Amino acid sequence: MLTTLKDMLTETLGPLGPLAVVGVLGIILIAAVLPTLLKKRADPYAKLRGAAVQSAAEAGGKGQKKTLRQGKSSEKLDKFANFLEPKTEEELSTWRLKMTRAGYRGRDAVRKFHAIQFILGIVFLILGVIYAIVASATGEISTTTLIIAVMLPGAVGYYLPKYWVERRIQGRQGEIQNGFPDALDMLLVCVEAGQSLDQGIIRVSKELQAGYPALAEEFEIVAQEVKAGKDKTTVLRGFSERSGVPDVASFVTVMIQSQSFGTSIAEALRVYASEMRDKRVMRAEEAANKLPTKMTLGTMMFTVPPLLMILVGPSVYDMLQLFQNFQP
Template sequence: MQEIFSAILGDQLGPFGPLILMGTLGAVLILFTLPVLLKKKQDPLDRLRDQIKTSKDVANGKAPARLRYDNQKGARLEKYSAFLEPQDEEEYSAAQLKMIQAGYRSKNAVRMFHFAQFAMGLGALALGLIYALLKSAQQDMSPKSLVLTVLLPGVIGYMAPKYWVTRRIEARKEEIVNGFPDSLDLMLVCVEAGQSLDQAIIRVAVEIRAGFPALADEYEIVSHEIKAGKDKSVVLKDMAERCGVPDVASFVTVLIQSQQFGTSIADALRIYAAEMRDKRVMRAEEAANKLPTKMTLATMMLTVPPLLIILIGPSVYDIYTLLNETNF
């Protein structure tokens, strides 16, 4: 077998040429056979049951509404949903909530996220394999360096979408935290001017759109869900879950309790808005108090070595000169 590979490839790939070639062929076979393996044929009995159920729903007036358009990307990945989506309901709900907190609210967000992980992982793995082939043709590589050269780009490509989503979640939470006190002040002004809470939420969403678009989107979703007839307490709890910010969750609790006990919403907003302003000032003071501690290490590294050189350098030079003279 070694002679056959040597006759085909020559000595360009080095002693690991057969192993690299077999790995490449295996990856190509996996890419071509994976869609065939994942494609499932629907059982005729299941198809018949679905048709009977659909006909009964149509007869009873319970047929699901048809969408006016289909998501073409989601439709293309529909046949791979068993591979690209978590099958556990709790795991899928957690993944969907994470994508919503990152700002991706489409129906196929989870599917596209896993597809991005799979595609970028395989693409980076292929690039690493090509780089390993080119490098092994120029010089000999140890097995450890060969494995790292091939696998490390694949791991980085697979983890890149997850890192991007995590950064998006953190940036969105920070934006909501920064804009939430100002939105409460605007809401308090609207409520005290005679508007209802629903009208105040719509107005606040319009006013803060330029500075805090993520928070404006959440307020718009709340207003649309309330208009659709959804219970207000459920809508507010869903908003707190989507934001993932403790301040928003506390605000939702205050509004729900104010609605249940019949207290004034304006008074609740006034007190909570004052607390949010104080909390924002405390966060600014905390960040300011952390600066001296963070600057201490940099100050020591940039100040102490030059100071030591200036103070001790001449003495060290004199000692060095004296020792050289005594040796001669």
């Protein structure tokens, strides 16, 4: 019976038909078993052991190992937490910083990112399997092509969210870098008009909302943290870490030194704003100087071949006609 079934699948789906059917059945079985495993009831003895370990850790104090999640939550993503978030505290902090720089500041941003990454990887992998089944049914397909058709979409789906986050980080950092000189000029005007640095930051965050929303959001966070009573040095360093822009880091260093040594903040802002304007002009000149080099390849590809065809084409045609006429 198995031989008959194998022959029938081979005739219907091609030589790799049985392998494709086994793969689909495996995916179906995993999808059927997974909800049962996730809804498994907790062992009462495990709860007692956990309570005993927690009480012993509270009594011991320093011997307790840090956990990645603080407190209890009833969210649906908690049951997927073993494979939807990093396993170590350092990796979690790194991804949380990346998500913050990309503009995703939610408490579960890292967990949602890994959930999307996992779901897209599975979905694209299933699409690759479907394509392999259809391709094997319509014609012969090699093993290498089958592996590429199945694994490549899964890899694309897995790395697509990471690429999106990196692009978001680059876009926000570019926006902050471009708008920072204007923000410093506005802040200098506010300080010289008699406002404090905190009031100037609030005013700048409102004025930049239309042109540079990412920078305005960062300034608003700085203002809210200062209002909440945090130390200004800590707030400025957090601003530098969240943005990830070297110009902002230099500005934070200047502000901290000016506050520590008691120098004039307006003078420091005036000098630093002038330097930032010069750097922006230099970046624009650098981009303009790179433009001819970047256009060289396009010019060679789209200008030289048509020009050669126009100039050399008639001569080549005449030579071919003469060669045909002289043939016996």
